[in-house]
Amino acid sequence: MKIFIPTPLRPFAGGQDTVEVTAATVADALAALTAAHADLRKHLFTPEGKLRAFVNLYLNDEDVRYLPEKEATPVTEKDTLTIIPSIAGGRA
Amino acid sequence: MSTLQLSRAVYDTIRAHGESTYPHECCGALLGKQTDNGWQVAASIEAGNTRTDSAHNRYQISPLELMKIERAAREQGLGIAGFYHSHPDHPAQWSVTDFNEAHWLGCSYVITAVEKGKATLTNSFALVGATEESKRFEPEAIEVSG
Numbered sequence: 001m002k003i004f005i006p007t008p009l010r011p012f013a014g015g016q017d018t019v020e021v022t023a024a025t026v027a028d029a030l031a032a033l034t035a036a037h038a039d040l041r042k043h044l045f046t047p048e049g050k051l052r053a054f055v056n057l058y059l060n061d062e063d064v065r066y067l068p069e070k071e072a073t074p075v076t077e078k079d080t081l082t083i084i085p086s087i088a089g090g091r092a
Numbered sequence: 093m094s095t096l097q098l099s100r101a102v103y104d105t106i107r108a109h110g111e112s113t114y115p116h117e118c119c120g121a122l123l124g125k126q127t128d129n130g131w132q133v134a135a136s137i138e139a140g141n142t143r144t145d146s147a148h149n150r151y152q153i154s155p156l157e158l159m160k161i162e163r164a165a166r167e168q169g170l171g172i173a174g175f176y177h178s179h180p181d182h183p184a185q186w187s188v189t190d191f192n193e194a195h196w197l198g199c200s201y202v203i204t205a206v207e208k209g210k211a212t213l214t215n216s217f218a219l220v221g222a223t224e225e226s227k228r229f230e231p232e233a234i235e236v237s238g
Binding site for chain 2: 004006007008010011017042043052054056058061063082084085086087088089090091092
């Protein structure tokens, strides 16, 4: 399956905007991604191994955090996973 | 100091966006290509501010909309150079909230002060650092051409 890498993380994925992995679940896909590109790990996960709160994952067009099985959701080779860091702010 | 390169058209457009949403904060994305010393912006895309509960001093772009923006950029051979938003009746300076919510390392964050409905100063800040824990904003020059 394809994983789409957001602009700021591409330097840590060999400059690629898309990485192909073989995986059975969303979690497996992330594990395969960080196994191939170890520098990505600290940007995606806390030192305790949890997905950083500002990292949004979309399986096709669905937010993974709202899927019943979350990161245990099975995936197929035709699925795509998109990594999108949050963007927010304000004057106060 | 890095430099954010913008065309006059993009510069005027993002400032006008802030005027059009006043007294609420506007927000959007900048698409472009990296240079040796920053980003060259090719286009801007307006985004919706999902903080309808506090739009006068907060903004947020939905991840789904961001995903579509990133996809559009990828199809054009561009990257997301950064983001812009406005500060109604407030300086064009990043706030603690802006900093805490900034996670796009290597990208530019552009802020326009909109005073009584008119855009005044526009500043840009590069989010630098190797990790979320070491990130910091550094002011950068804005070069407007055309």
